[in-house]
Amino acid sequence: MSGSIKKVVLAYSGGLDTSVILRWLQDTYRCEVVTFTADLGQGEELEPARKKAEMFGVKEIFIDDLREEFTRDFVFPMFRANALYEGQYLLGTSIARPLIAKRQIEIAKLVGADAVSHGATGKGNDQVRFELGYYALKPDIKVIAPWREWDLNSRTKLIEYAEKHQIPIAKDKRGEAPFSVDANLLHISAEGKVLEDPWQEAPELVYSRTVNPEQAPDKPEYIEVEFKRGDAVAVNGEQLSPAALLTKLNELGGRNGVGRLDLVENRFVGMKSRGVYETPGGTVLQAAHRGIESITLDRNAAHLKDELMPRYAELVYNGFWFSPEREMLQALIDKSQEHVEGTVRLKLYKGSVTVVGRKSPKTLYSLAHVTFEEDQVYDQRDAAGFIKLNALRLRLAKAARG
Template structure:
């Protein structure tokens, strides 16, 4: 009889490479290594298939879902305006459900009974991967080696691989824990774990310039949106992936979108991360500016509340929940008039508004001007203020009567 199969979420790094012989030893599975390309770059995919097969995998899939990542995960999140704990633009959080979806699809295609991931028992990703799998095919078994094995360090992993006759170009010298996709790159570990330590961006950053090294001359760009979705830069239409690549290039050049965040993980502890989200930060700023122009006060106010809930849902790994889907439907409705152009100035880490236009603009100069316009009479304000302030006046009268 053929061996049972397990699908392994494979990045090509030391941890997931070590998992391959460990799975063979402890489960006797045929291992199907799956690398999901969400825009992490060719350098991370180099020789990945060769490494997986050389470590004992029976089959390797490299699945490029970068465009799906942008259109079905990034764009809905941009429309929402969701930001976790006021700063984090959900880069890793958005990608995990899509990766889970691909793993489940391959498991069904290959007849695998289990999915294995390399997320640690302390992090958010174990929650995100496993909730995604449970939402899509709950009968699949989930294996999380970091919650099971005795390996405690990078050197332990290297020694284990050597004991299995696997010699790969990994060193025991520690490095930052990083996660990269088309939206962002995160950095954790080493000296960053000390919240009192000032991070050395010149050593850490990978896609962004430091503020000190950013150009001394500002650069302008105009982003065009159609129903909340960015479609063009400076009048030139771009595909979703190409648009993100262009904005990342511009934002990285001008040191846009680097944050140092001490955040609350799903599992209860705090962790510190350095995040680079150059293109995403530009998009959020431009999109927000257009919403200020096109959304009425009550819709915008409620959308802010919904965005906070959306951020928590995505961060917590609940992308495939009914509430997330319902909120996305609400956000889509709010975006029906969020169409227009936003001009921005980029300069040494700053994004400065330089104008916005929309055929659906709710700004009316006749109403807003200090000069009297035909649509508004200054005299009308008196009655409005009397009614609006009535509860305050009633309370004051009550207090005065009780003082007698």
């Protein structure tokens, strides 16, 4: 086993799990390990990961700022679809995995590695998402998933291994961590430990990106988001890059308590799990996007999008970002966004986001047709024939069957 792999690229955070994995790979496979740490806007200092990797004797260390690529090429295309998994989840963890996999494979090609490795457990969705990405982009790549191979199957055993091999452990990791956290620019999620009983309300300490709605300002905050071709391009009149725009919406939503979700979801591997998510900017962005679509999308085009959305969301959740069917759906969705432009005004107030205004140079909203006042463009008598034709099959069926 150990002789067959010469160099492996490890997705490395610098935390307890991936630090143990780094040393375990060196010991078990006797191979060179290259570390890759992605800055996806998780809000943590990444230089300690570099120093830790150097301590392990790692010679090739990659720390890449992928915030703009993440938002532009993954988050925004997904938001054009208004994707929600199981009607609620904005897919913050799911959408980050294909980018990490993509960059890992790029690095593997760059350094001549014959394997990649990740720290996802054998119980969760992330192992599937990472590995589907690896195989889609490099079919012959070897994948090492330590959680499916080793016998370090508990936090206690991980800590014992770390102490035995002088691997530094952050003080807050020594005991039972209160919950497991995953973060990026789109969201932060918490799972496990205090959250495992779905009957118990999540304690306030779980939340870090949003003010408790009960403590949010008593005065509503009004904001404006501008769109072009289905993507947000400005907030309150200020043109911003994709990552800067999402950062701004996170700030605005977070201080008004917007974007909290407590969800029991169905994992791809078959079990149910409870997660607490904070997606302040994404929650505002989706409300705004639906707001601008409401006046710029044709009715049947909008309805078709909504029919396809659960399928699209499931593909993202299950890890099929690089699949032909996701790309086909994306082409259809992107086509629908050609005229989705204009400005949406929203009210943020104590955990809620409400669309209160929308305007577009390409609006399909016609006041002349919809007004309750006298108009010159719509003959109400035309509706009688329309109704009778639509009722014809109902009338025939009733007449035939009594």
